[in-house]
Amino acid sequence: MSDDKLPVAHDAAEGHGEAAVAENPFADPGLPPHEPRRTDIDERAAKRAERQVSLLFLVSMLATVGFIASYVSIDSDKIVYIFPLGHISALNFALGMTLGVALFCIGAGAVHWARTLMSDVELPAERHAIEADDETRADVIQQFKTGAAESGFGRRKMIRNTMIGSMALVPLSGVMLLRDLGPLPEKKLDRTDWNEATSDAPIRLVNMNTNEPMKPEDIVVGSLTFAKPGPSASRPAGLQESDEDFQEAIAKDALMLIRIQPNDIKDADSRDLGFEGVLAYSKICTHVGCPISLYEQQTHHALCPCHQSTFDLSDGARVIFGPAGHPLPQLKITTDASGYLVATGGFKHPVGPSFWERSE
Amino acid sequence: MSSASTSAKQAAPASTRDKPANKAEAAADWVDGRLGIYSLAKANLRKIFPDHWSFMLGEICLYTFIIIILTGVYLTLFFKPSMGEVIYNGSYAPLNGIRVSEAYASTLDISFEVRGGLLIRQIHHWAAIVFVAAMFVHMMRVFFTGAFRKPREINWLFGFLLLFLGFFDGFLGYSLPDDLLSGTGIRFMEGAILAVPLVGTYISFFLFGGEFPGTDIVPRFFTIHVLLIPGIMLGLLVAHLILVFYHKHTQWAGPGKTEKNVVGMPLMPVYMAKAGGFFFLVFGIIAAMSAIASVNPVWAYGPYRPDQVSTDAQPDWYMGFAEGLIRVMPGWEIRAWGHTLNLGVFIPLMLFPLVLAAIAVYPFIEGWITGDKREHHILDRPRNAPVRTALGAAWISLYLVLLSGGGNDLIATHFHLSLNDITYFVRIGSFVVPVVVFFITKRWCLGLQRRDKEKVLHGRETGVIKRLPHGEFVEVHAQLPQDKLHTLTSHEQYEPVELPAEVDENGVARKVGVLTKTRAKLSEGYFGDGNQIPKPTAEEHKEITSGHGHH
Ligand code: FES
Numbered sequence: 001m002s003d004d005k006l007p008v009a010h011d012a013a014e015g016h017g018e019a020a021v022a023e024n025p026f027a028d029p030g031l032p033p034h035e036p037r038r039t040d041i042d043e044r045a046a047k048r049a050e051r052q053v054s055l056l057f058l059v060s061m062l063a064t065v066g067f068i069a070s071y072v073s074i075d076s077d078k079i080v081y082i083f084p085l086g087h088i089s090a091l092n093f094a095l096g097m098t099l100g101v102a103l104f105c106i107g108a109g110a111v112h113w114a115r116t117l118m119s120d121v122e123l124p125a126e127r128h129a130i131e132a133d134d135e136t137r138a139d140v141i142q143q144f145k146t147g148a149a150e151s152g153f154g155r156r157k158m159i160r161n162t163m164i165g166s167m168a169l170v171p172l173s174g175v176m177l178l179r180d181l182g183p184l185p186e187k188k189l190d191r192t193d194w195n196e197a198t199s200d201a202p203i204r205l206v207n208m209n210t211n212e213p214m215k216p217e218d219i220v221v222g223s224l225t226f227a228k229p230g231p232s233a234s235r236p237a238g239l240q241e242s243d244e245d246f247q248e249a250i251a252k253d254a255l256m257l258i259r260i261q262p263n264d265i266k267d268a269d270s271r272d273l274g275f276e277g278v279l280a281y282s283k284i285c286t287h288v289g290c291p292i293s294l295y296e297q298q299t300h301h302a303l304c305p306c307h308q309s310t311f312d313l314s315d316g317a318r319v320i321f322g323p324a325g326h327p328l329p330q331l332k333i334t335t336d337a338s339g340y341l342v343a344t345g346g347f348k349h350p351v352g353p354s355f356w357e358r359s360e
Numbered sequence: 361m362s363s364a365s366t367s368a369k370q371a372a373p374a375s376t377r378d379k380p381a382n383k384a385e386a387a388a389d390w391v392d393g394r395l396g397i398y399s400l401a402k403a404n405l406r407k408i409f410p411d412h413w414s415f416m417l418g419e420i421c422l423y424t425f426i427i428i429i430l431t432g433v434y435l436t437l438f439f440k441p442s443m444g445e446v447i448y449n450g451s452y453a454p455l456n457g458i459r460v461s462e463a464y465a466s467t468l469d470i471s472f473e474v475r476g477g478l479l480i481r482q483i484h485h486w487a488a489i490v491f492v493a494a495m496f497v498h499m500m501r502v503f504f505t506g507a508f509r510k511p512r513e514i515n516w517l518f519g520f521l522l523l524f525l526g527f528f529d530g531f532l533g534y535s536l537p538d539d540l541l542s543g544t545g546i547r548f549m550e551g552a553i554l555a556v557p558l559v560g561t562y563i564s565f566f567l568f569g570g571e572f573p574g575t576d577i578v579p580r581f582f583t584i585h586v587l588l589i590p591g592i593m594l595g596l597l598v599a600h601l602i603l604v605f606y607h608k609h610t611q612w613a614g615p616g617k618t619e620k621n622v623v624g625m626p627l628m629p630v631y632m633a634k635a636g637g638f639f640f641l642v643f644g645i646i647a648a649m650s651a652i653a654s655v656n657p658v659w660a661y662g663p664y665r666p667d668q669v670s671t672d673a674q675p676d677w678y679m680g681f682a683e684g685l686i687r688v689m690p691g692w693e694i695r696a697w698g699h700t701l702n703l704g705v706f707i708p709l710m711l712f713p714l715v716l717a718a719i720a721v722y723p724f725i726e727g728w729i730t731g732d733k734r735e736h737h738i739l740d741r742p743r744n745a746p747v748r749t750a751l752g753a754a755w756i757s758l759y760l761v762l763l764s765g766g767g768n769d770l771i772a773t774h775f776h777l778s779l780n781d782i783t784y785f786v787r788i789g790s791f792v793v794p795v796v797v798f799f800i801t802k803r804w805c806l807g808l809q810r811r812d813k814e815k816v817l818h819g820r821e822t823g824v825i826k827r828l829p830h831g832e833f834v835e836v837h838a839q840l841p842q843d844k845l846h847t848l849t850s851h852e853q854y855e856p857v858e859l860p861a862e863v864d865e866n867g868v869a870r871k872v873g874v875l876t877k878t879r880a881k882l883s884e885g886y887f888g889d890g891n892q893i894p895k896p897t898a899e900e901h902k903e904i905t906s907g908h909g910h911h
Contacts, residue, residue, distance in 0.1 A: 024898045025842065025845055025898055025901050025902065025905075026816075026845050026846055026849040026850075026898050026901070027842075027846065028615060028616065028618070028846050028850070029615050029616075029842045029843050029846060030615060030616045031615060031616030031623065032615055032616070032843060071475055071476060076451075076472065076473065076474075076475050077451055077472070085652050088652075088654075089478065091475060091476070091478075092476075092478045092479050092482075092650075092651060093651050093652065094651075095475075095476050095479045095651070096479050096482075096483075096647050096648060096650050096651020096652070097647075097648060097651045097652075099479070099644075099647040099651075100644045100645065100646075100647035100648030100649075100651060101644065101648075102644070103640045103641075103643040103644035103647060104640065104641055104643075104644025104645065104648070105640075105644070106637070106640040106644075107637040107638060107639065107640030107641030107642075107643075107644055108637070108640075108641065109637070110633045110634070110636055110637025110640065111633065111634055111637040111638065111641065113633055113637075114629070114630050114631075114633035114634045114637065115634075118629050118630050118633060119625075119630070120625065120630070121625075122411075122623050122624060122625060123408055123623070123624070123625070123626065124408070124616065124621040124622070124623045125407070125408035125608070125621060125622050125623075126620060126621055127608055127619070127620050127621060127622060127737060129735065130511045130606075130607070130735065178566065179566075181566040181567070181569060181576075182565040182566040182567070182568060182569040182570050182574075182576075183565060183570050184562070184565065185561040185562060185564075185565045188565075188571055189561065189571075208667075226667070241459055242459070247573050247574075247664075247665070247666055248570070248571045248572065248573065248574065250665065250666055250667045251571070251572055251573065251666030251667070252571075254666070254667035283667055284666075284667070287551065287691065287704070287705070288547065288548050288550070288551020288552060288554075288555075288686070288705060289547045289548075289550060289551045289572075289666075290544060290547060290548070290669050291666065291667045291668055291669045293668075293669050305669055305670075305769075306544065306548065306669065307683075307686060307687040308687065308768065308769060308779055308783075309691070319691055321780060321783075322687075322691065322783075323686060323687060323688070323689050323690065323691045323704050323705070324691045324704070325691035325692065325693030325702055325704045325705075326691075326693055352551075353550075353551035353554050353555065353702070353705070354554070354555070354693060354700045354702045355554040355555070355560055355561045355564075355700065355702070356554075356556070356557050356558055356559075356560050356561060356699055356700060356701070357561055357698075357699065357700075358695075358699070358700040359695075359698035359699065359700075
């Protein structure tokens with residue numbers, strides 16, 4: 001397709017000057033004459049502007065002094081009430097305001113100076129085409145060709161090919177070096193600390209807040225209780241905040257316990273995994289992993305605060321709204337000889353967000 | 361060649377200059393002899409810049425970037441990018457005795473122990489928010505005025521990359537204090553990475569140095585946040601500015617302004633004072649903002665724990681549309697052959713860069729449709745490019761719809777709406793609203809074009825009502841002065857490209873490719889009948905002014 005449909009450049013079609021103007025009402029009349037400002041013609045106005053600019057610079061100096069004075073004299077924990085901001089840090093307010101004024105006044109002074117006292121005559125400057133002229137272009141291409149010919153790059157194929165090969169391979173070293181950024185995933189995302197539990201060596205559910213094991217009667221209908229793993233072979237004291245891998249562990253182990261009248265539990269499998277209506281679900285949302293924190297006791301809905309995925313805990317934690325793709329995994333619980341809630345195995349499904357290797 | 365080198369051997373070029381008039385000139389001569397500053401200054405000292413308020417938007421970006429670097433350097437003097445655990449023991453009493461990471465503890469120290477530390481932290485954060493916002497608005501200015509056209513397409517890309525990197529660096533910086541809110545953001549990122557098919561789990565393990573959250577992420581983010589990304593951005597920024605100087609600034613149409621000149625005031629002194637002063641104005645305002653408005657009070661959130669969350673988890677505004685994407689996407693998951701494809705997260709993850717890329721490639725698409733290879737230095741008024749303006753408005757509306765999705769919980773609680781309704785609205789609205797906005801904007805532009813035409817041909821309404829001899833009342837219209845007429849008619853109008861004839865000169869059927877056809881269709885959509893109002897011609901104007909002179 002050709003470019004012959006392009007509009008004709010305006011200034012090429014219409015000339016400047018009187019003749020063109022008379023002929024074409026839309027022609028460019030050229031730059032309008034400069035209109036002087038007050039400060040251009042009235043020396044008193046100019047003097048006033050000068051004083052205003054200086055005053056602004058002076059205020060800036062005072063503000064800087066104020067900044068230093070605030071820094072040395074105001075305690076960093078002093079709180080003051082300033083209307084309408086409320087109770088705020090006195091030091092932060094004083095430093096910010098003085099610094100703000102000191103900077104602002106320099107700016108205001110400079111701009112005021114430029115606007116009132118520096119020349120405001122608009123001047124035209126010519127533009128030059130970015131493209132080089134044909135001669136330059138031909139010259140450069142010739143130079144390049146000469147250079148290329150002198151290198152023999154095109155002629156000596158073996159050099160060229162081996163060079164390309166070596167250049168292509170050398171970045172691999174860089175990629176290799178990234179390998180030790182972290183360990184391989186293996187099956188780590190599939191397992192939690194609960195997997196250590198067996199029916200012979202169950203793990204107690206421990207209340208997240210009190211650090212005590214719990215009995216089914218501790219879980220009342222309508223409440224939401226958070227739990228973590230109690231003592232096990234590898235963690236004799238149970239999962240503790242002081243454990244080195246506490247964050248990684250709690251990111252997968254965290255449980256929420258609720259109690260629903262067994263008749264209200266719609267999903268039979270889910271009921272069987274629980275104990276007398278006490279159900280233990282993973283607290284970690286299956287969407288992208290926020291902890292679930294809200295529970296609506298009438299409907300038995302649990303809501304994730306991040307993107308509002310909603311799970312029906314009376315129906316196997318089915319997703320009833322929001323972007324999560326699958327139910328919250330449930331942990332099978334029962335009680336031990338002393339009547340405390342225990343897990344006898346891990347979650348059937350991996351907890352948290354789904355990933356490529358997740359096989360149901 | 362040879363003669364030049366022999367003569368150089370005979371006598372090295374010596375300065376034949378007159379003695380400098382004073383110390384300052386002598387110093388300048390000294391520097392010039394080593395760096396050649398005179399030649400550099402010759403072209404730039406009195407460089408002309410046109411004046412318009414919208415040209416300041418880019419300056420705000422530059423200045424906030426400088427402020428961010430200055431305050432950022434200060435913060436690195438106190439911040440400890442480590443996830444090693446310490447027991448907090450400082451002047452923020454509610455957290456005393458609590459186990460926190462060093463990153464979090466040092467952020468609290470910056471906020472409460474270091475005098476002025478809180479101020480600098482807040483200036484840093486506020487400046488980052490303003491920086492991204494200013495880049496966004498600056499980009500919109502460039503888009504709607506067509507300032508991205510040849511020769512500035514590459515600079516448009518540089519600018520776009522700066523915006524994109526700005527997004528990420530903002531997110532990374534937000535993540536560093538290791539507070540409850542930022543940890544939630546990182547968790548979000550981990551979940552998104554896990555959704556990537558095939559390699560997602562591996563990337564996650566390599567990034568976090570093992571399982572989430574691990575102890576590597578904060579120091580790694582720190583290096584990326586303070587070194588890698590700002591380094592790239594600094595390079596892009598310098599390139600961006602060099603190109604602005606090299607291309608010379610665009611200007612609005614007006615009397616005396618052509619494609620071949622640039623009209624304005626010189627860099628020295630006017631713009632040095634104005635632009636330099638503007639830096640201080642921006643800095644001053646952000647400092648004052650930081651004095652009165654608290655941003656990201658990490659102490660109130662507490663340290664990060666993967667099993668805890670604050671209820672109103674929200675990213676900074678610029679990540680809001682990504683948040684919206686992820687919130688309103690249905691939770692589609694495909695499970696097959698022992699693998700899970702988490703489309704519910706993966707699709708938003710892909711859409712996020714695509715939505716942004718759509719605007720990044722626009723200049724090249726428009727250039728292809730118009731086939732215009734000339735340089736453009738006179739800006740378009742948005743109304744005079746109705747389809748472009750409408751596309752831009754549609755894009756913004758998509759962004760805003762998704763942003764409202766990202767804040768659906770806030771909107772729900774503030775306006776007492778159902779969260780589900782908002783989500784459904786956003787799902788449908790993401791498709792419908794941009795289309796509606798497109799058509800409204802286009803019609804609006806055409807209406808404005810019509811009004812301009814009216815003004816040119818019939819003059820402007822004076823508000824004076826005159827009674828004609830036969831009793832009719834008319835409003836007196838005054839002819840526009842020549843400079844206004846020129847300004848209103850100086851824009852160019854393209855004609856749609858036509859498909860080549862079905863058969864060539866020899867009567868042989870010509871093959872017309874799909875691309876050619878698409879281009880012709882698009883061109884028709886841009887410039888065809890009804891998609892722009894033909895601007896008045898001098899003949900029309902003459903006829904009306906002479907014929908109907910009594911109006
Ligand atoms: S993480 Fe729970 S809804 Fe997204």
